[in-house]
Amino acid sequence: MNERFIILLEKYFENKLTDSESQEFETLINSNAELKQEFEEQNRIKEVLRKMKLKNPSREVWDGYWLGIYNRIERGIAWIAISIGAIIFFGYASIEAVNSFINDTQSPLIAKVGISILFFGALVLIFSLLREKFFTSKHDKYKEVQR
Amino acid sequence: MRNNKVSARTISKKKTKEFEVLVKDNMKRAYFCALGMLGSHDSAMDVSQEAFIRAYRNFNTYDTKRNFFTWYYKILRNHCLNFIRDNKNRKEEFFFESGKNEVSLNNPEQNLEEKEQLEMLHYAINQLETEDREIIILREFEGYSYEEISAMLNLPAGTVMSRLFYARKKLAEKMKRLME
Numbered sequence: 001m002n003e004r005f006i007i008l009l010e011k012y013f014e015n016k017l018t019d020s021e022s023q024e025f026e027t028l029i030n031s032n033a034e035l036k037q038e039f040e041e042q043n044r045i046k047e048v049l050r051k052m053k054l055k056n057p058s059r060e061v062w063d064g065y066w067l068g069i070y071n072r073i074e075r076g077i078a079w080i081a082i083s084i085g086a087i088i089f090f091g092y093a094s095i096e097a098v099n100s101f102i103n104d105t106q107s108p109l110i111a112k113v114g115i116s117i118l119f120f121g122a123l124v125l126i127f128s129l130l131r132e133k134f135f136t137s138k139h140d141k142y143k144e145v146q147r
Numbered sequence: 148m149r150n151n152k153v154s155a156r157t158i159s160k161k162k163t164k165e166f167e168v169l170v171k172d173n174m175k176r177a178y179f180c181a182l183g184m185l186g187s188h189d190s191a192m193d194v195s196q197e198a199f200i201r202a203y204r205n206f207n208t209y210d211t212k213r214n215f216f217t218w219y220y221k222i223l224r225n226h227c228l229n230f231i232r233d234n235k236n237r238k239e240e241f242f243f244e245s246g247k248n249e250v251s252l253n254n255p256e257q258n259l260e261e262k263e264q265l266e267m268l269h270y271a272i273n274q275l276e277t278e279d280r281e282i283i284i285l286r287e288f289e290g291y292s293y294e295e296i297s298a299m300l301n302l303p304a305g306t307v308m309s310r311l312f313y314a315r316k317k318l319a320e321k322m323k324r325l326m327e
Contacts, residue, residue: 003309010293010308042312045319048264049287053246054179057188065174066167068192069199076200 002028005035009042166203173216174199176289177223183284184227184277186239194230198223220299224281231277243269271321279314286311 008025011017017025029036101112177198182191202209202219209218231237243265272280285291285299293311297304 003305006309006312007305010311014293038316041319042315045315045322046287048268048322049283051246051261052243052265052268052288054182054284054288055188055242055244057178061192062174065178065192065196066170069170069196069203070163070167072196072200073203 002035004028005038009039013042013046162206166206169215170199173219176216177219179289180220180281180284181223181227182242183288184224184281185230185237186242186273187237188240188242190230190234190237194226195223198226201226214298217295217298221301224299228277239273241266241269243272267322267325270325271318274321275314275317278310279317282307282310283314283318287315 005025005028008017008021008028011021012025029039101107101115104112174195177195178191181195181198182188185191185194198219201222205222209215245261245265272283275283282296282300285296286293291299293304293307296302296307300307302310
């Protein structure tokens with residue numbers, strides 16, 4: 001399609017054609033039947049679009065819009081605080097638990113070894129699952145395919 | 148130390164207040180842009196609000212000399228595109244209405260014709276590619292100028308004009324096919 005025609009047409013719709021451009025546009029349309037047809041088609045679709053608008057929701061929706069955002073920001077901050085608190089608390093509790101487990105002289109050695117291997121296995125399993133979730137899925141060529 | 152705390156809180160309050168004004172000034176266009184792209188009231192509400200939250204978190208990077216909506220629109224657009232990518236089977240609602248404020252009681256034929264046009268436009272727009280749909284919403288429904296769209300989409304004004312022309316052409320073809 002003639003690029004000049006497109007620019008002039010869009011300017012025509014915006015009422016921004018200068019006198020010389022207006023003349024050029026008219027000459028283009030009148031000298032080329034295909035361009036004239038394009039112009040008429042674009043005019044028709046513009047006319048249809050002019051008659052329509054996007055549905056406006058009720059006033060209550062707008063009244064509660066900012067509050068919805070504010071609540072979500074506030075809750076986001078609350079979740080961050082809870083997460084940080086939980087990490088500190090469980091981190092400290094884990095260190096204490098490991099210390100008391102190591103320093104415990106009453107439990108038999110075989111039980112200590114068993115529990116250590118159990119925790120080691122659980123840690124490897126969690127690490128493996130997390131790696132699969134966060135890294136492998138990024139490189140999945142078929143993730144867009146609907147299963 | 149106490150003074151620092153107070154001033155930090157004051158800054159935070161000031162930032163929130165300032166942001167609230169910006170949200171209230173821009174929420175309607177944000178919602179309508181999202182509605183045009185996503186085709187559902189609930190999704191448009193959710194995505195436009197989520198984009199405002201992201202904008203709030205990155206508010207320090209916003210250059211106040213620039214237009215807020217142009218800056219915000221880039222965040223909103225990314226959110227909309229992610230939403231479309233992640234929800235391929237989403238259902239779209241009927242999100243157009245007649246531009247007239249009153250329904251003419253004297254001309255039922257005209258009303259019927261407009262209703263049919265509304266339905267056809269809805270189906271035709273739904274069949275368009277996201278980029279075509281977006282540019283039609285921005286220009287024809289939200290009334291942004293080519294320069295504004297150019298800044299929002301990071302495209303030269305000539306490209307905006309050309310894309311708009313072809314988007315309207317595709318829309319006309321789809322509507323014609325629906326009419327047959």
